[in-house]
Amino acid sequence: MVRAAVLPAVGAPLRIAEIELPEPGPGQVRVRLAAAGVCHSDLSLSDGTLRQPVPAVLGHEGAGTVTAVGEGVDRVAPGDRVVLNWAPSCGTCHFCGLGEPWLCAASGAAATTPYARLAHGGDELYPGLGTAVFAEETVVAADAALPLPEGVPLTEAALLGCAVLTGYGAVHHSARVRPGESVAVHGIGGVGLAALQAARIAGADTIVAVDVSPEKEPLARAAGATEFVLADDTTAKRVRELTDGHGADVALECAGRADAIRTAWSATRRGGRTTVVGIGGREQQVTFTALELFYFGRTLSGCVYGNSDPAKDLPVIAEHVRAGRFDLSAMVTGRIGLDGIPEAFAAMTAGRGGRSLVVFPGA
Missing domain, CATH: 3.90.180.10 (Medium-chain alcohol dehydrogenases, catalytic domain)
Structure with a gap:
């Protein structure tokens, strides 16, 4: 028993x-x-x-x-x-x-x-x-x-x-963050915290953490966030201000909510990548206009389990843990x-x- x-x-x-x-x-x-x-x-x-x-x-x-x-x-x-x-x-x-x-x-x-x-x-x-x-x-x-x-x-x-393979994989496999890029992580739970650490490991420059709770700021900064933005109606504008007016090169949505997905998309620069990591319900509907899809040239993609191969990724992440990077x-x-x-x-x-x-x- x-x-x-x-x-x-x-x-x-x-x-x-x-x-x-x-x-x-x-x-x-x-x-x-x-x-x-x-x-x-x-x-x-x-x-x-x-x-x-x-x-x-x-x-x-x-x-x-x-x-x-x-x-x-x-x-x-x-x-x-x-x-x-x-x-x-x-x-x-x-x-x-x-x-x-x-x-x-x-x-x-x-x-x-x-x-x-x-x-x-x-x-x-x-x-x-x-x-x-x-x-x-x-x-x-x-x-x-x-x-x-x-x-x-x-x-x-x-x-x-789950959390680490998903957050690490979202950064390194799905969004393919490159050194010097800016990253905005929306939703600072377990997966979001893992994504922040992974973005730092990937060499991201500006790393913006976005959450509805101000209490998450110390956690986010300890994980590697260089900036913290409280989620509200001005979030996308604030992220653009923190990234030289352009928007983040990469936005990761880790909350699984329609409004957070829409905000992450709007906070991504023209030609940037928005990756949906969180799992939302069927009732969560996200809308885009045909014109903005053309004009902004952004990539919107889903991400399952961080697009990871656990057998291959675990040894890599373990080395980051042993080295004190994660x-x-x-x-x-x-x-x-x-x-x-x-x-x-x-x-x-x-x-x-x-x-x-x-x-x-x-x-």
């Missing part, structure tokens, strides 16, 4: 319950979690913005230690420290063949397959985004457990599983237990803090 935060139904409160995990089957591994980050995507799964079969154990950003492996697993062994990859690629679908593993057609299959059940023969449970890390232990496919490079603290390594601990503004997740959801909704980290006993 292990303890987990269970979502009994879409829109229902999480409840702490004991669950029964099976032994890992062929191609599977069992992992004892050290920590799990609370991501906005977990909130979106709980309220129905993103689809997730229920009842479910949410959580997809985690790191821990392998305790058992199933038949045929040779890439990791008991005792290995791993980061969980919530979107492992199959390597054979159309998108994988194009070298775009972040768009893998099969990456979401695990989330729709029951993996455990409530204690004492209770209901079957589904794993949130295939990983279910809001629990003391989980069972995942072996290709979802990536070896953690040496020199990275296991607890903070949980952030590598500070994982600076992203964490709360260390909580499983029962603190609802408050972490509330804090995200209210725009407070950076990343909340569930830290498990013994970590």
Whole structure:
């Protein structure tokens, strides 16, 4: 039996319950979690913005230690420290063949397959985004457990599983920020903080952080922001003023809101790049005129999981961590237990803090 935060139904409160995990089957591994980050995507799964079969154990950003492996697993062994990859690629679908593993057609299959059940023969449970890390232990496919490079603290390594790969990848893979460029990051949560650090690593000159909360300014500046702008009706104008009147070369929208996307677009210079990183709902509509699309010559693109290949990117990011260029601990503004997740959801909704980290006993 292990303890987990269970979502009994879409829109229902999480409840702490004991669950029964099976032994890992062929191609599977069992992992004892050290920590799990609370991501906005977990909130979106709980309220129905993103689809997730229920009842479910949410959580997809985690790191821990392998305790058992199933038949045929040779890439990791008991005792290995791993980061969980919530979107492992199959390597054979159309998108994988194009070298775009972040768009893998099969990456979401695990989330729709029951993996455990409530204690004492209770209901079957589904794993949130295939990983279910809001629990003391989980069972995942072996290709979802990536070896953690040496020199990275296991607890903070949980952030590598989503926020860091997404923010780092958005800067280096999607927007392809170049040295000397100006960057505006809209939305300073976990992903936004990672994007600010990545922009600094990429050599960006002016780095503008934009958020609705003035309390985010110290966090943003510590992550690398050279300027901070409070989000309001004058945001785009303020960003242009801070970038010699032109607008940012690159704008990254990390909030997943229509108004923030529109503002990021308007704050981007002619010929610049606007990258949408945040996940918005279907009801969030963004409008552009045909004339402005022609006149400004900007590029607007979506970004899934930072357009990252986790197996290749983790060692690169780990080297930045070891060298002190990327500070994982600076992203964490709360260390909580499983029962603190609802408050972490509330804090995200209210725009407070950076990343909340569930830290498990013994970590």
